[in-house]
Amino acid sequence: MSLTLFLVQTLNGLQFGILLFLIAAGLTLVFGVMDFINLAHGVQYMVGAYLAAWFTALTGDFFLGLLLALPTALLFGLLLEWLVFRHLYGRDHLDQVLATFGVILFLNEAVKVAWGSSPLSVPIPDAFSGSVRMMDGLLYPVWRLVVIGSGFAIAIGLALLVSRTRLGMLVRAGAVNAPMVSALGVDIGRLFMIVFGFGAMLAGFAGAMVAPILSVEPGMGDNILILAFVVIVIGGIGSIRGAFAAALLVGLVDTLGRSFGPQMLRLMLDPSAASQTGRALAPMLIYILMAAVLIVRPAGLFPAQR
Amino acid sequence: MSAAGTDIAVTAKARQAVGGRERAIIATFVLLALAPIAAQAGPQGYIIDLITRMMIFAIAALSLDLILGYGAMVSFGHAAFIGLGAYAVGILASHGVTDFVVQLAAALAAAAVFAFVTGALSLRTKGVYFIMITLAFSQMLFFFGVSLSAYGGDDGLSLPERSRLFGLPLFSSDKGLFYATLACLIGCYLLCRAIVASRFGRVLRGARENPVRMTAIGFSPYRFQLVAYVISGMMAALAGALLANQTGFVSPAYMSWQRSGELLAMTIFGGVGTLVGPIIGAMAFLALEEWLAGLTEHWKMIFGPLLVCVVLFARGGIMGLAARIGGKRDG
Amino acid sequence: MAEALLSVDGLCKAYGALTVSDNVSFEVAPGELHALIGPNGAGKTTLIHQLSGLLRSDSGHVRLGGEDITRLPMAERVHRGLARSFQITSILPGFSALENVALAAQARSGSSFRFFANAAREDDLNAQAMESLRTVGLQGRASTPAGVLSHGEKRLLELAIALATAPKALLLDEPLAGTGKEESQSVTATLRQLKGRFAIVLIEHDMEAVFALADRVSVLVYGKIIATGTPEQIRNDPAVREAYLGEEGEAAHA
Ligand SMILES: Nc1ncnc2c1ncn2[C@@H]1O[C@H](COP(=O)(O)OP(=O)(O)OP(=O)(O)O)[C@@H](O)[C@H]1O
Ligand SMILES: [Mg+2]
Numbered sequence: 001m002s003l004t005l006f007l008v009q010t011l012n013g014l015q016f017g018i019l020l021f022l023i024a025a026g027l028t029l030v031f032g033v034m035d036f037i038n039l040a041h042g043v044q045y046m047v048g049a050y051l052a053a054w055f056t057a058l059t060g061d062f063f064l065g066l067l068l069a070l071p072t073a074l075l076f077g078l079l080l081e082w083l084v085f086r087h088l089y090g091r092d093h094l095d096q097v098l099a100t101f102g103v104i105l106f107l108n109e110a111v112k113v114a115w116g117s118s119p120l121s122v123p124i125p126d127a128f129s130g131s132v133r134m135m136d137g138l139l140y141p142v143w144r145l146v147v148i149g150s151g152f153a154i155a156i157g158l159a160l161l162v163s164r165t166r167l168g169m170l171v172r173a174g175a176v177n178a179p180m181v182s183a184l185g186v187d188i189g190r191l192f193m194i195v196f197g198f199g200a201m202l203a204g205f206a207g208a209m210v211a212p213i214l215s216v217e218p219g220m221g222d223n224i225l226i227l228a229f230v231v232i233v234i235g236g237i238g239s240i241r242g243a244f245a246a247a248l249l250v251g252l253v254d255t256l257g258r259s260f261g262p263q264m265l266r267l268m269l270d271p272s273a274a275s276q277t278g279r280a281l282a283p284m285l286i287y288i289l290m291a292a293v294l295i296v297r298p299a300g301l302f303p304a305q306r
Numbered sequence: 307m308s309a310a311g312t313d314i315a316v317t318a319k320a321r322q323a324v325g326g327r328e329r330a331i332i333a334t335f336v337l338l339a340l341a342p343i344a345a346q347a348g349p350q351g352y353i354i355d356l357i358t359r360m361m362i363f364a365i366a367a368l369s370l371d372l373i374l375g376y377g378a379m380v381s382f383g384h385a386a387f388i389g390l391g392a393y394a395v396g397i398l399a400s401h402g403v404t405d406f407v408v409q410l411a412a413a414l415a416a417a418a419v420f421a422f423v424t425g426a427l428s429l430r431t432k433g434v435y436f437i438m439i440t441l442a443f444s445q446m447l448f449f450f451g452v453s454l455s456a457y458g459g460d461d462g463l464s465l466p467e468r469s470r471l472f473g474l475p476l477f478s479s480d481k482g483l484f485y486a487t488l489a490c491l492i493g494c495y496l497l498c499r500a501i502v503a504s505r506f507g508r509v510l511r512g513a514r515e516n517p518v519r520m521t522a523i524g525f526s527p528y529r530f531q532l533v534a535y536v537i538s539g540m541m542a543a544l545a546g547a548l549l550a551n552q553t554g555f556v557s558p559a560y561m562s563w564q565r566s567g568e569l570l571a572m573t574i575f576g577g578v579g580t581l582v583g584p585i586i587g588a589m590a591f592l593a594l595e596e597w598l599a600g601l602t603e604h605w606k607m608i609f610g611p612l613l614v615c616v617v618l619f620a621r622g623g624i625m626g627l628a629a630r631i632g633g634k635r636d637g
Numbered sequence: 638m639a640e641a642l643l644s645v646d647g648l649c650k651a652y653g654a655l656t657v658s659d660n661v662s663f664e665v666a667p668g669e670l671h672a673l674i675g676p677n678g679a680g681k682t683t684l685i686h687q688l689s690g691l692l693r694s695d696s697g698h699v700r701l702g703g704e705d706i707t708r709l710p711m712a713e714r715v716h717r718g719l720a721r722s723f724q725i726t727s728i729l730p731g732f733s734a735l736e737n738v739a740l741a742a743q744a745r746s747g748s749s750f751r752f753f754a755n756a757a758r759e760d761d762l763n764a765q766a767m768e769s770l771r772t773v774g775l776q777g778r779a780s781t782p783a784g785v786l787s788h789g790e791k792r793l794l795e796l797a798i799a800l801a802t803a804p805k806a807l808l809l810d811e812p813l814a815g816t817g818k819e820e821s822q823s824v825t826a827t828l829r830q831l832k833g834r835f836a837i838v839l840i841e842h843d844m845e846a847v848f849a850l851a852d853r854v855s856v857l858v859y860g861k862i863i864a865t866g867t868p869e870q871i872r873n874d875p876a877v878r879e880a881y882l883g884e885e886g887e888a889a890h891a
Contacts, residue, residue, distance in 0.1 A: 031434070037434065037437070039567070084614055084618075087618055088617070088618075091617075093380060093433070093434065093437065094374075094380060094570070094574055094578065095574070095617045095621075097380075097382070097437075097567070097570055098570065098571050098574045098575075098613055098616070098617050099613065099614045099617040099618065101567045101570075101571055101613060102571075102609075102610040102611060102612070102613030102614040102617070103610060103614060104610070105606040105607075105609055105610030105613070106606065106607055106609075106610030106611055106614075107610075108606065109604050109605075109606035109607045109610070110607055112604070113604055113607065222563075222564065226441065226445065226563055229438055229441070230438070230442065233434075233435060233438040233439075237434065276453075276455070279453050280449075280450060280453030280454075283449035283452070283453070284445075284446040284449045284450060287442040287443070287445045287446045287449075288446065290438070290439070290442045291427060291439055291442050291443065291446075294427075294430075294431050294435055294438075294439050295427050295430060298430055298431045298432070298435060299435065300435075500752065500753045500755075501752050501753075503755045503756060503757065504751055504752045504753055504754060504755065504756055505743055505748075505749045505750075505751040505752075505754070505756040505759075506749060506750055506751060506752050507752075507756070508736070508740060508743070508749075508756045508757075509740070509743075509749050511731075511732075512729050512732065512740055515729045515730065515731055515732070516727060516728070516729050516730075518691070518727060519723075519727045519728060519729060519798075520740075521691075521710075521711045521712050521715075522689065522691075522711060522715065522720075522721055522723070522727070523715060523720075523740060523741040523744045523798060523801075523802050524712045524715035524716050524741070524744035524745060524802060525712055525740075525744055525749065526710070526712045530749070533750065
């Protein structure tokens, strides 16, 4: 296993982790503050990617597209909240699962109707296309670095927002004890809406940022949603810090596991058995990780203080 | 006395609901038994095939209701057991073992072991964490299926032939498979009904309502929940074994999380904790899916909002709705 | 005094910096009714949780009939004859009163891993449950869903459930909590009937009931037992009067 390959995969893992964090951040807050299981959070990511692709095609400029996509994703999230989700707060988790499952079915189909079922591709903005030489023999695509950088910036901003502002304080308090916050006279409905819209926009942003490097297609949010759930469960529901740590962990474990798992196993098994077992085990790794974390710490790594 | 009055009214209403359910399920079974005869008037093969499929998922939804409705265990990974059952049939058949008894024994054993191990771990967590850990375990199995390159990996594998029963090609005719499935469905229903009313079921139901109380009279809910989880998993594996025969095909897609979501949806759609509801719910779910798919390619755009509406406006699913309509008529 | 049935020795429990049970020791003889009184937040419920096994103790020992049960889980303690009731009613609201009690009987009569026979038709269990219901005077409400019973009836049902576990010792956490005058009289009458048949630890704020029923009284303040004695001794204990009965003593004079 060469060092450069390892570094490249580590960067890929980071990029994947950052992507997961952007999606998981909203999910964990919505979950923590509103006790609401939103399976439809993954389609917010998809919608973000589609909007970015669409606006980019319309305007011919990715950043203009992004600028238009973000508020649209926000409005879209708020619309969904108003139409469906707000009627589900305080309901049984089962009801929430079923209803948001219905929303997924609808939206996955709706994007097909609107944009066709074949994947859309978004060109990487000119200024950031190509690769940089990070060290001898290590070329890395610039856009992926941009994704990593912007993700970290948002993570820091979010951490400040949650730890330093009044809104953040309410969110933290809400994650621990929502009825109490409500009893103190805070308009919990509005707080929910803000948190929700914010989460939707972050997921949309994630979708938009990876639109140039992934294919934009119906159902693209489904699997990443499950990974985001893995992240927030490992991190501890309601905890931004936990989501961040867990997202990077999951991103790195998944990426490195897939590329180096078989080689590691070769130390113990004969080559063909190693590559077979390795390929079988790699995608399961993060689920094994999650099960292990939950067995040792049933409320995740950084449980919100209750 | 007013208290005694409400007392009698409550018991009477409960009894009436149970009576209504009983009638509904008997009617359903009779209609199912007659369906192949009635289907002669139409595209028989298609109808028998569809109804067989509906009954298979009814078994799976029923098994889910046992833990969901009576044990409050929200499993978001139930499709894993369907996959285990289906793969047991598919893998054995590909090695020339076509006897259903052997295949089923393998399916049930695999499901029991998987349920026991994952259940023992999952039941240490509560609430949302339980939902997510069951999901995680089923995803593991899903990816394991994908990695089984000897058995088709991602693409799955086709059954060389349908299972035989003691050497007889009983399932090879669609009607044979139909009645075998119906028999399994009725058997599972009766089994679940007995379990729910038994000593075991009573403890399980008690633990759903108030686990602390159950501990305070000397039960450890954990053991009961685990056994229920195993029973439920085995029943879903039976559904999987039948499904492999019905489709003649096995693939990891049977275990995807969307499948688990659909099973939950079927169960809730019918009415959680009623046994009858999930049976009817699963069949209505698939029938509706089939009907809408016939109307438009984009049927999911109708189906999705319909699920949302069921949650928002029809609490308790079909059985809840039926009970309310029945209550209104009598009240 | 007779050999203690329940003996508590140096039990401690802290929530972070807050010590809720502070080196608590006392004994209850067979048939003795030992009342535990103390102001709100003194740690009475916590102590019952520790004795029953709902909460783990930080240190100390609980013995039942000479056996150390400190490390046993709650369900095991019940099987050894230690039953409890809850301050905040804890019943199975969807089950009939009879079934609530029958479940307790089921817990100690044979295996509950029976999957086929209808449990509600087991005459033996129902008869035992009915017996307990009769003891507390709820025999007329047997088929009523527990959730729709009146508050006082629920308190009685709690007692019936505890009785149906065939206990040697009963831990009763404010059986009179929230009851009205009439209800409290019927619960008190039931308690009087139980007295002498079991070793009972009774937590109660209703002093009238405590002094009428108790053989001995312990006073818990800030997690510490500050006095133990006969009702008469406690009534006259200056430390108790100061720490706890102060107000009530004056109220009684007024
Ligand atoms: N889970 C907990 N975490 C932290 N502190 C707790 C917890 N449970 C109880 N306490 C504290 O322990 C103390 C004792 O509570 P406990 O319920 O045992 O009192 P009590 O004597 O039963 O009061 P009451 O007469 O009101 O029933 C209280 O100060 C309470 O706030
Ligand atoms: Mg108390």
